[in-house]
Ligand code: CDP
């Protein structure tokens with residue numbers, strides 16, 4: 223039997239990975255994994271427990287037994303709502319710090335692979351194509367210029383009624399991208415066998431169609 227197909231979508235912060243991945247999954251009737259949420263939840267759990275974000279052994283132990291549940295669009299940590307908290311800047315920066323620790327990445331590996339279930343999976347993150355699902359049927363590196371990504375994040379926050387400053391957002395995401403690309407384990411980078419999708423001038427719908435077209439060409 224053929225292995226359960228995976229579409230791996232990796233790329234920098236606020237490039238639109240999550241939005242595009244969720245819509246592709248919906249179009250194909252596939253499961254969807256937001257791998258970044260696991261790193262965000264690990265950071266939140268450490269912050270709540272008062273564990274230093276560079277204490278590799280203790281943070282990895284937290285990641286291995288993360289009491290997280292995904293219930294109808296809401297994310298719970300230890301039974302408490304965490305959907306909003308994990309999107310705050312301290313969790314974004316914290317996620318990128320704990321994600322640089324090899325033991326934390328190892329602790330989350332099997333948990334991510336467990337999402338690979340029939341009829342298929344769309345997974346977004348930084349190392350979906352390089353490490354977690356190297357045999358993915360389709361790998362996409364989704365990107366946009368840093369300015370466009372900061373604008374998208376800004377719009378997203380304003381729409382949620384939150385305050386935001388574009389130059390601070392731009393600085394935060396450039397710092398995080400630099401840390402994600404420079405780390406020694408699973409750095410953010412385009413795999414040689416990944417399709418490059420620069421969405422700077424593309425709508426969400428155009429990006430979704432591009433991914434579906436590549437996937438259908440491979441599945442045929
Ligand atoms: O998951 P990631 O951080 O890469 O990005 P996202 O949260 O999916 O997308 C960030 C924002 O950009 C969302 O509000 C999307 O609706 C928006 N977006 C866009 O305006 N144009 C695109 N082509 C893709 C996403």
Ligand code: CDP
Pocket residue numbers: 234235236237240257258259261262314317318319321322346347348349350398402
């Ligand atoms: O939505 P955005 O792209 O800003 O971030 P995210 O996908 O939720 O990921 C948050 C952080 O987790 C990233 O900055 C990475 O450091 C880390 N991450 C990772 O290392 N590997 C993944 N597969 C997903 C996220």
